[in-house]
Amino acid sequence: MNEHEQQQLMDGLRALAALEPLQASPRVEQTLRATFRARAERRRRTIWASTAAGFLAAAAAIAVLFFAPVPWHRNTQAQQAASERPAPGASVPAAQYAVVRTDELASSFYPLPEADDLPPVETTLVVRVQLPVSSLQLMGFSMGEDAGAEPVQAEVLLGQDGLARGVRLIQ
Amino acid sequence: MFGPRSVILIALASAGAFAQPGHRGMAPPPGGPGDFAFVRGEFGFSRKVVTGAPYSAQASTQFTQTLADGTHIQRSSTASMARDSQGRTRTEQTMSSIGPLSASGATPRTTVFIHDPVASMSYVLDPSAHTVRQMQISQRGPQSQNGTASSRARPMAHARHGANATTEDLGTQVIQGLNATGTRVTRTIAAGSAGNDRAIQVVTETWYSPDLQMVVMSKSSDPRFGESVYQLTNITRAEPDPTLFTVPSGYTVMQGGPGRGRPAPQQ
Numbered sequence: 001m002n003e004h005e006q007q008q009l010m011d012g013l014r015a016l017a018a019l020e021p022l023q024a025s026p027r028v029e030q031t032l033r034a035t036f037r038a039r040a041e042r043r044r045r046t047i048w049a050s051t052a053a054g055f056l057a058a059a060a061a062i063a064v065l066f067f068a069p070v071p072w073h074r075n076t077q078a079q080q081a082a083s084e085r086p087a088p089g090a091s092v093p094a095a096q097y098a099v100v101r102t103d104e105l106a107s108s109f110y111p112l113p114e115a116d117d118l119p120p121v122e123t124t125l126v127v128r129v130q131l132p133v134s135s136l137q138l139m140g141f142s143m144g145e146d147a148g149a150e151p152v153q154a155e156v157l158l159g160q161d162g163l164a165r166g167v168r169l170i171q
Numbered sequence: 172m173f174g175p176r177s178v179i180l181i182a183l184a185s186a187g188a189f190a191q192p193g194h195r196g197m198a199p200p201p202g203g204p205g206d207f208a209f210v211r212g213e214f215g216f217s218r219k220v221v222t223g224a225p226y227s228a229q230a231s232t233q234f235t236q237t238l239a240d241g242t243h244i245q246r247s248s249t250a251s252m253a254r255d256s257q258g259r260t261r262t263e264q265t266m267s268s269i270g271p272l273s274a275s276g277a278t279p280r281t282t283v284f285i286h287d288p289v290a291s292m293s294y295v296l297d298p299s300a301h302t303v304r305q306m307q308i309s310q311r312g313p314q315s316q317n318g319t320a321s322s323r324a325r326p327m328a329h330a331r332h333g334a335n336a337t338t339e340d341l342g343t344q345v346i347q348g349l350n351a352t353g354t355r356v357t358r359t360i361a362a363g364s365a366g367n368d369r370a371i372q373v374v375t376e377t378w379y380s381p382d383l384q385m386v387v388m389s390k391s392s393d394p395r396f397g398e399s400v401y402q403l404t405n406i407t408r409a410e411p412d413p414t415l416f417t418v419p420s421g422y423t424v425m426q427g428g429p430g431r432g433r434p435a436p437q438q
Contacts, residue, residue: 114270114396117358117373119389123252125215125264125284131207135272155213156269160262161389161401162232162248164269 109157109166123160128153128170136167205275209266212295214306215284220258221384227253228347228406236271236397244271244397252403253411260286261415271397285416294418303422335359344378346387347406351378371395383408 130151157166230252236244246268253261267279274280283296288308295304341353353376360371371394378388387403418424 114393117356117375117393118391118399119375119377119386119401121218122385123215123217123260123262125262125282126213127264127266127269127282128210128213129207129269130210131272135206151208153210158264158269160230160250160252160386161399162230162250162264162269163234163391163399163401 109155109168111166112164115163115165118159118163118165119161121159121165124165125158126155127158128155130154206272207269208275209280211297212264212282212284212304214293214295214304215262216286216293216308217258217260217288219384220288221254222258223256224383224408225254225256225410226383226406226408227251227411228403230401230403232399232401234268234270234397234399246271246273253415255411255413255416257289259289259416260284261411270399285418287416296418296422301422302425303418304425305418335361341376341378346378346380347403349380349382349387349406351380351387353378 130153133150133152136154153170155168155170156164157168159165228251230250232248234246234248238244248268249265251261251263262284263281264284265279265281267274281298283294283298285292285294285296286308287293291308293306293308297303336356336358339355339357341355343350343352345351355374355376358373358375360367360373362368362370365371373393373395374391376390377386379385380387383406386401387406389401390399392398
């Protein structure tokens with residue numbers, strides 16, 4: 001670029017700088033504003049919907065935790081029956097029994113891991129024992145490292161051979 | 172509120188987990204050395220009512236567990252069993268152990284369980300305290316089976332063991348004077364399915380008497396938990412003494428069935 005060309009470029013730039021600022025037409029501005037408002041509205045709705053969904057999920061989780069039938073429940077009418085959840089190997093027992101005090105909490109019987117390979121149950125005996133939580137490990141439950149020596153009461157479901165098929169905790 | 176739930180969740184999460192044989196680091200329960208303290212018998216019942224096949228016998232179970240260091244743990248439990256022609260059963264169980272767990276206390280506790288489908292009652296007797304817990308039972312449909320051999324009475328050949336199990340017919344043998352048919356179920360736990368680097372075989376052998384409609388001997392061998400042998404001995408097929416199925420005089424009836432500790436009001 002020679003001096004003449006440089007001079008022409010500078011004159012052109014000065015002329016351009018001297019012009020009044022160019023603005024969009026009012027119609028274009030209105031269209032842009034409307035578009036931004038619509039986007040903002042959609043974003044607000046999305047945020048509210050997400051928040052509401054979160055609250056609904058939390059409420060549903062709380063409802064499930066508090067009201068859904070779970071293995072551990074209060075036997076207000078002594079309706080816990082051993083036959084509700086027979087141990088492995090035991091067919092549905094011939095009779096139902098109310099077995100838990102009305103002021104106690106009891107879980108259903110949980111089958112012990114080794115019980116699946118024991119002979120079929122013909123006669124079932126249920127005995128109540130007191131034992132440290134850690135002793136449940138000897139029965140096949142892995143209670144974790146923090147399982148202590150705190151005694152708990154449990155009902156043990158025995159077969160005719162005196163071997164445990166299931167256990168449930170009593171509180 | 173979440174304490175019990177947490178315990179159950181832990182228990183659920185552990186179902187199927189390997190036991191830890193030899194874990195002896197727990198403090199003894201109240202009542203002296205031992206893994207558990209016997210509190211009381213709660214109730215007992217028979218899976219099916221068998222009529223016309225009376226018997227009385229002694230039952231014994233030997234449980235053996237071998238720890239990783241080679242230590243052997245042996246437990247045993249005994250019981251006197253009887254059944255009359257009407258299908259009433261009596262089990263007098265001496266509770267000195269439950270599998271690998273040993274009971275605390277110098278003298279094993281004995282509990283008598285009577286199941287009386289005729290009177291629709293179930294009794295649990297505590298001979299040491301002379302107390303009895305009683306409860307009414309309701310039968311759920313016809314369950315009675317007479318003493319004739321019935322295919323329905325035969326155990327289901329361990330169908331519950333699933334596809335990884337093989338069942339062998341061991342034929343018929345005379346055990347304690349009774350014809351018994353044998354079945355051996357071998358279940359294989361494939362390598363890697365439970366964190367095991369090699370396949371594990373669990374073998375259960377059952378000898379069933381069609382005449383008595385009950386198992387007269389069984390053996391179970393599980394490398395994870397131990398071996399157990401259950402056997403009926405001194406089997407007598409005469410009608411047992413009827414008084415065995417009734418509550419002896421002088422026993423205090425504990426009101427409200429199992430779990431309650433209040434004596435019934437004197438009448």
